[in-house]
Amino acid sequence: MSEMVKLTIDGKEVEVPAGELIIKAAQDHGTYIPRFCWHPRMEPVGMCRMCLVEVETPRGRGLVTACTQRVADGVLVDTKSDMVKKAQEGVLEFLLINHPLDCPVCDRGGECPLQDQTLSHGPGESRFVEEKRHFEKPIPISDLVMLDRERCILCARCTRFCDEISGDPLIEFIDRGNYTQVNTFPDEPFASYFSGNTVQICPVGALTATPYRFRARPWDLEAVESTCTMCSVGCRVSVQASQNQVLRLLAVDSEPVSHGWLCDKGRFGYEYLRSPARLAAPLVRGEDGELHEASWGDALATAASGIKDVIDRHGPSAVAGLGGARSTNEEAYAFGKLLRSVIGTGSLDARIGDAIDPVLLATGESRALIGDLETAKTVLVWGPDLKEELPVLYLRVRRAASALGATLIVIHPRSTGLDREATHVVRYRPGEGAALLDRLGKGEGDLAAVRAALDEGPVVAIIGRGGLTEAPGLASAVAAFVAGLPGASILPVARRGNVHGAIDMGVAPGLLPGRVAADQAGRDTLGEAWGTPVPAPGRDADGIIEGLADGSVRALIMLGTDPAADHPHRARATTAITAAEFVVSLDLFVTDSNRGADVILPVEAFSEVEGTVTNIEGRVQKVNRVAPGTGQSRPAVEVLGDLASRLGGSLGGPADALAKEIAEVAPAYREITWDGLAWGEGRDGLVAAAPDGGLPIPEPGELTGPPVAGMALHLGRVLYDAGTMVTAGPSLEKVMATPAAHLHPDDASRLGVTEGIAVTVKSRSGEAVIPAIIDSSLAPGTVYVPFNFGLDIGADPGVEVVPVTGGEP
């Protein structure tokens, strides 16, 4: 507990931690001091002067800015004296001399701090009769953000955010004096993954987001608090809708997770919800071999009879389920129960061959919380490029390293967004991770310093799959190594929305709901609760795909999953699904994966259903409903329940009933109820934890494959890939990245490749022609290609790269 000091604010004596800023101390004790530039998550600058208060100290009385002045024992603070009022009026009169007062056409009107504080603290009129300064009205500073410099009050919140928080200072104060303006460099737009945060924290309408501009008035919006499900960080959000359409997401500060930030994919990704391509009615394959709209009754009947037919002829283990990683926990639970209890198959997986061992995701050994980054001495990131895959976790790690002084170690096959902040950057050739781990353990050569840093606890290690050609077991080996260090804890990560929740709900062959191993004892206990036997573990995602291809699996049920895009060997996955005898898909869209399905059932999505999701640290948080789904879409829980009853079983009711059931049968989720999760001040979800210490870190299995033929392929993800969430929304589609083959300069010159020319990347699975980029951060002999752009190069460790003859830049 830090030392406390006593001071008086507006005649009320309060006790606050020493070193607190007056503005914060006052706020915590019920006195709101007006402000523009101060933001609780950023360093104070004292630029706008709006927060002036009168203080009396032994050295006399005077005005100070409450956002820069720290509390001291015995100080008297007056936030409402005549002197303060006069100062506030003066500051506002100044701030408004150049302000265009175009509130009626400003998006911020109605929720604008400048408007509000002018009303509450302003002078009511201005003595300024001169010409205001003029700038071209809103200019696009990126594909997502517009800037109206006339409205800007130069508080520097946006520029400080970029410099301090996100680390990409692409906007700055340009020129000076009366001409000072926020702007970008002439030909370098504000292409930050976090740009939307500046729009939210701008205290005026100077920065606006193109997806929301002129869509609504704040007072017409209906809002619910919820959790972003675009990735597994699980940032707290307010989802705001009007006339049954989600129109924007705002960040809500949560101390343990998001610190009030969102990434742009999370913030602007909601547009897919109202994509015209979204399914509005069930589709059933007719006699003519085409998909036709059908009634729910017919579609469910067809789905049930198709599945039943396969069970009758080939037994329940010929049915398998893929998906759940984009669903709520309740949906995933229902999916698992349908497959295991009603159908009787043990083949199910929420991962699509791209994540790490589910047991590692569910392990109870040495688990870290995101919040542990605040006190970590050393942070190790060995896994994905966090900026591309788990953006707000990147912000938290960046903060640990840049503001809190942690030693950051980044281990990845190429440069990552965190390298600038890192004390140690270690790069390696994909496939050589196990050897590197071995050398790191011994602290050999150049790794001695890194090893030494790992001995400086507390250590938090964020561990995941660095690339899709990496042996999935490597993460388990790294985890086991780190867990053996004194004072070290691990945060195993997989990216997709609610994959952690789906694994916790037992959507993996070896796991049952609540982080229980699917061994005999676990299955018996669950079977008793369910009143049906629980089958032995069946196939995982890769096994299911193999089984579909060789005919040992005949029917597939997909819940919001797109293996044709997301499986590392997409061609293999597509062929397998096409070979399936009977496919039922619950989805929002027709995708390459379900195009050949027999029945497609439209389900409700994020913001349309109520439920819970679980983030990377195991924090269970609420998602809420604010709008209905498109057309006849129904909640997946209901659809799965209807399927179950048509198959002669039962799942246990709607989502809230399932939530209660989960709290009973899933040990790690005991005591976690919707009531306990309801959002509110200081309520930030609950962390699931297995009561008995949980599962140990799994054995890594085979880590080194046969020597790589040709060049080693590194397949990594980028934030704006060609996934449905990006391509189905007009705003994110604009910022979608384009794939390229990154080569080390040595390889480039050996192959005669120059920047920008077309090269063919060939693997056993197929080939793709993409432009080359020279990338000296790669190890020689490696080629990096971003994943999920529909390229058919598979995920074999070795590829060949040849320049296309006559391949012009």
Place this chain on the structure above:
Amino acid sequence: MTWSPATSERADAIVARYPERRSAVMPLLYLAMREEGRLTDEGMKEVGDRTGITAAQVLAAASFYTMYKREVGRHLVSVCRSISCHLLGSEAVLDAVADETGVPDGETALDGSLSVESVECIGACGGAPAIQVDYEMVEGMTPDSARALVRWLLDESPEVIRSDDLQGRFGGSPSFDPGPVDPVGAIGPFPAFGPYGTAAT
């Protein structure tokens, strides 16, 4: 854009002098100006690359200081408008300059021959009103002598500008400060800035 080997070497030496690379941004901006005759976008990007900051951050620094010129003529005429010069008629001097050259305050002649600007005190209050040409001082100006001066600049386009030479040709009574014993003169609108290590070698 890449800088000439000499400039590059100079830049490396300057960067090496600071514990933080970004601290070298100001002297490097002078180098960038010298390299291309003015501060270009490419020049600012080069400075950003060498100091490890974004181009926007370089622009923020460059656009704050008025002596970093993104646009400038072959000669730069700076007319002081601060208090001493103002009291002694600098406004008329500036008007005369603008009238004679056709270039208003803050702008550059279309043919790039010269730029005109009004500036704050240039430290020659004793010899007010004062003007600088390419940062070389001339004191005790009148509207007429200013006209003669800019006409000479336009007609002769002199290679080297030197303060004592200007003072002799156009100046009135100078302040008591005799200036450096051995003036080196300027060979362009950019000051040598020896202390910053940017002087041509």
